[in-house]
Amino acid sequence: MSKTYYDPSDLRKFGKITEWSEELGEKFFEYYGKVFEEGALSAREKALIALAVAHTEQCPYCIDAYTKDTLERGVTKEEMMEAVHVGAAIKSGATLVHGVMMMNKVNKLDL
Amino acid sequence: MVEPKIKKSLHKRNDNLSDPKEQLRILNNGLFSGGELPTFKEKIKESGYATFTPKALEILQINVGYMCNQVCAHCHVDAGPDRKEIMTRETMQQCLEVIKNSGAHTLDLTGGAPEMNPNFRWFVEEASKLGVKDFIVRSNLTIIRANKKYYDLPDFFKQYNIHVVSSMPHWTRGKTDKQRGNGVFDASIKALQELNERGYGMPGSNLKLDLVYNPSGAFLPSGQEAMKKEFKKALLEDFDIQFHDLFAITNLPISRFLEYLIASENYEDYMYALVEAYNPAAVANVMCTNTLSVSWDGWLYDCDFNQMLDLKVASKVQHISEYNEAILQNRQIVISQHCYGCTAGAGSSCQGTVA
Ligand code: SF4
Ligand code: SF4
Numbered sequence: 001m002s003k004t005y006y007d008p009s010d011l012r013k014f015g016k017i018t019e020w021s022e023e024l025g026e027k028f029f030e031y032y033g034k035v036f037e038e039g040a041l042s043a044r045e046k047a048l049i050a051l052a053v054a055h056t057e058q059c060p061y062c063i064d065a066y067t068k069d070t071l072e073r074g075v076t077k078e079e080m081m082e083a084v085h086v087g088a089a090i091k092s093g094a095t096l097v098h099g100v101m102m103m104n105k106v107n108k109l110d111l
Numbered sequence: 112m113v114e115p116k117i118k119k120s121l122h123k124r125n126d127n128l129s130d131p132k133e134q135l136r137i138l139n140n141g142l143f144s145g146g147e148l149p150t151f152k153e154k155i156k157e158s159g160y161a162t163f164t165p166k167a168l169e170i171l172q173i174n175v176g177y178m179c180n181q182v183c184a185h186c187h188v189d190a191g192p193d194r195k196e197i198m199t200r201e202t203m204q205q206c207l208e209v210i211k212n213s214g215a216h217t218l219d220l221t222g223g224a225p226e227m228n229p230n231f232r233w234f235v236e237e238a239s240k241l242g243v244k245d246f247i248v249r250s251n252l253t254i255i256r257a258n259k260k261y262y263d264l265p266d267f268f269k270q271y272n273i274h275v276v277s278s279m280p281h282w283t284r285g286k287t288d289k290q291r292g293n294g295v296f297d298a299s300i301k302a303l304q305e306l307n308e309r310g311y312g313m314p315g316s317n318l319k320l321d322l323v324y325n326p327s328g329a330f331l332p333s334g335q336e337a338m339k340k341e342f343k344k345a346l347l348e349d350f351d352i353q354f355h356d357l358f359a360i361t362n363l364p365i366s367r368f369l370e371y372l373i374a375s376e377n378y379e380d381y382m383y384a385l386v387e388a389y390n391p392a393a394v395a396n397v398m399c400t401n402t403l404s405v406s407w408d409g410w411l412y413d414c415d416f417n418q419m420l421d422l423k424v425a426s427k428v429q430h431i432s433e434y435n436e437a438i439l440q441n442r443q444i445v446i447s448q449h450c451y452g453c454t455a456g457a458g459s460s461c462q463g464t465v466a
Contacts (some may be wrong), residue, residue: 012383012387038337042337043334043337044334044337044341068330069333071326071328071330072326072330072331072332072333072334073333073334073337073338074281074282074324074338074341076281076283076285076286077285
């Protein structure tokens, strides 16, 4: 038994999620598959979005999967890192913009 | 100047993996923790194929030698400047006899760098007299710029209406040079421009120029059409280069790519990825079913990969000197774990995605 919370080989077992709740699991995978199909956005663009979100979500499985996926689509490491920065910028912006809430509250409470 | 990352072939380094038996041992027994991977045989059985048998012969692929001016890290041939195996004129003569009489309509010359065989031009001249429909030469592009004596290759190709199929790892310098050696990108770009100047790859031109893309690492190629679009856009915008088609090919876990997979501790994951990407629809179109591969010394194989693993055709006829199409067509194709590479995802053959 691995002594860490995350085991890379668990990613391979993701599909088994359906075993304990087949209907919901399959609906999820059907939806998931549809989302990533070529559409108004190309599959490549979607993969880069997924990579950025994987980082903001800090999901090791998704980072693993979408690093590989973007490589498979010929994405360069410069493009990949820029996508991560986009995620990071939104994440930090989202943190900072909540500062306005804090400022509002302070202004209201402070004499 | 082209500067390879690895300098010598496995063969020259006397590496264990230069022995096809050692490669097969690893492929069959794995570095796996015990029987987790289904055998390719079991897998195709599930899809209703007990064995692979040939359809009508369409492509004769001739490997005229393992000598190459490059030493690419992923090379399944283990080719390089230090490989001396070269097809003789006598064996070429036997090939010509077969081309004349066989049902194949496509002739596919490969290597190494086929252009480095001293009899290459003679063979092309003779073979083209026999009127094959599609005469392909697999050129690594840099050979055209490697030495003065190759500078006129684009004219030579044009003269014989050769269909040029060239490997191009990526549309960026960084990724290309990492896989194939420093300087490969710039030399390839120059070569492509020269081919374009002769009319190769131009829209509407019958001088066919296709590119082959292999992933530069332990991952599979995905989306041949999307990849083609990216290549077209980038090469046109950055270098004013045009080409016709792009084939995305999966790296098979043999030879130097196998060496890389093991050394980088990616072998197990890569094999799992291939098995996971197994696509029953790709099985019907694997290239061994319409191709025969001839080695530099005249032995016959189901495909270029089997050639490198020294898995000769399972037939009474095993050498070009005793070629008999009727007998050969009755054989079963020899398969092993490396075949997973041909059925992963959209499936890929030497001509790219098949399904
Ligand atoms: S991959 Fe092609 S160009 Fe590279 S070493 Fe092998 S034969 Fe030569
Ligand atoms: S490796 Fe060769 S024998 Fe195996 S499936 Fe591919 S083409 Fe056929």
